[in-house]
Amino acid sequence: MRLIILGPPGSGKGVQSKRIGEHFGIVQISTGDSLRQAVADGAELGRQAKDYMDKGLLVPDDLMVQLVMDRLGQGDARAGFILDGFPRTISQAEMLNDLLQKEDKALDAVVELKVRDGVVVSRLSNRRLCSQCGADYNLVTKPPKTEGVCDRCQGRLIQREDDSEKTILHRLEVYHRQTEPLEAYYSGKGTLLTFDAERGVEDVSAAIVEALESGTGR
Numbered sequence: 001m002r003l004i005i006l007g008p009p010g011s012g013k014g015v016q017s018k019r020i021g022e023h024f025g026i027v028q029i030s031t032g033d034s035l036r037q038a039v040a041d042g043a044e045l046g047r048q049a050k051d052y053m054d055k056g057l058l059v060p061d062d063l064m065v066q067l068v069m070d071r072l073g074q075g076d077a078r079a080g081f082i083l084d085g086f087p088r089t090i091s092q093a094e095m096l097n098d099l100l101q102k103e104d105k106a107l108d109a110v111v112e113l114k115v116r117d118g119v120v121v122s123r124l125s126n127r128r129l130c131s132q133c134g135a136d137y138n139l140v141t142k143p144p145k146t147e148g149v150c151d152r153c154q155g156r157l158i159q160r161e162d163d164s165e166k167t168i169l170h171r172l173e174v175y176h177r178q179t180e181p182l183e184a185y186y187s188g189k190g191t192l193l194t195f196d197a198e199r200g201v202e203d204v205s206a207a208i209v210e211a212l213e214s215g216t217g218r
């Protein structure tokens with residue numbers, strides 16, 4: 001199964017793509033995670049991407065296309081994948097289309113998560129992550145037992161550089177301008193499945209799995 005998950009920042013792409021990937025036994029490929037890893041490793045890609053990411057801007061298409069082509073060429077992506085955070089522009093979508101066509105493959109579905117901007121701001125400005133194990137907390141809906149400390153491994157909780165309110169608003173503006181046009185692009189191809197992602201995590205996953213298993217998405 002080959003899937004894309006699409007949605008604004010904070011819509012739950014990361015959470016849902018991990019769950020769907022596990023359910024269908026396909027690899028989750030997150031361009032945001034790959035970029036953050038490249039920054040942490042001090043890699044050349046990370047050096048080139050960091051400034052864009054910190055400002056809430058999109059990293060240039062040429063860097064992203066190379067990253068995704070390399071990743072999709074790895075063995076674990078042959079059996080299927082769910083792409084989280086790619087494509088984010090029409091030109092990235094066209095590149096992916098060309099790549100899949102060359103290999104005589106097609107997307108099974110594009111899963112779109114719908115969340116209002118106000119919900120995004122609340123989710124992301126209250127998000128904290130463990131610096132050691134990556135566990136995810138929310139100061140309002142899922143606070144740690146001890147402030148600033150991970151319940152699981154006692155690691156220090158940190159805020160993502162791009163989760164300040166100002167940068168969240170900028171990321172949303174970039175999403176509406178550069179990524180939202182993909183909704184019409186994939187709708188025109190008949191592959192778009194849209195879900196209300198303001199419901200609880202499990203309800204959203206169940207709705208996606210049901211739609212994919214019932215063949216609503218080819």
Ligand code: AP5
Binds near residue numbers: 086162198
């Ligand atoms: P990326 O890491 O992809 O960030 P993003 O799209 O801004 O999304 P987030 O990771 O913040 O949110 P998400 O939708 O994955 O939600 P999550 O599951 O984490 O990209 C970062 C940057 O990298 C970009 O700004 C750009 O600079 C660059 N980049 C990446 N890909 C690129 C590309 N293709 N082209 C160019 N540049 C690129 O959930 C968010 C929070 O909400 C969590 O705390 C979670 O627990 C909570 N939550 C999730 N679902 C629910 C729910 N149903 N109810 C309540 N809480 C929920």
